[in-house]
Amino acid sequence: MRYIQLTNPETRGLAPTALGGRHGELGLDDQLDWLFGTALSGFAGVARGGQFPVDLYQDKDNTYVRAELPGVTPDAINVELVNGSLSIQASRKVKSVAGEEEASFSRLVNLPDDVQADKVSAAYENGVLTVTLPVKEEAKPKKISISVN
Helix, strand or coil: CEEECCCCCCCCCCCCCCCCCCHHHCCHHHHHHHHHHHHHHHHHHHHHCECCCEEEEECCCEEEEEEECCCCCHHHEEEEEECCEEEEEEEEEEEECCEEEEEEEEEEEECCCCECHHHCEEEEECCEEEEEEEECHHHCCCCCCCCCC
């Protein structure tokens, strides 16, 4: 089995200052605020809704997409294949000061071309969604025998 590194699609650049410069002109407090604000922005997004991290890995027969969705019921998860991409949408109720709100999460993962769309399956167990995407037979490696004359 090999692990495929999937990068988060969010892009983060250097924070400009009011003077138009970059970090060199920021004070230490401003640099620390920027650093922790950038590093922790993904965690706040998941708590309030937004994107969530996924693991993408494959073996010789399947590609797998694994997403941790704690507190989400199976009925609140929607998984679809759309134009060569896997769309995962989920929602859950979260408590807030104003009462209970619904937080929505979504993720779009581009898939390899060798996926058999008609045999895709998904399982949800203990807060973890695993989508299994079988590889087409013609895309699997085949052993070729060598004949000796």
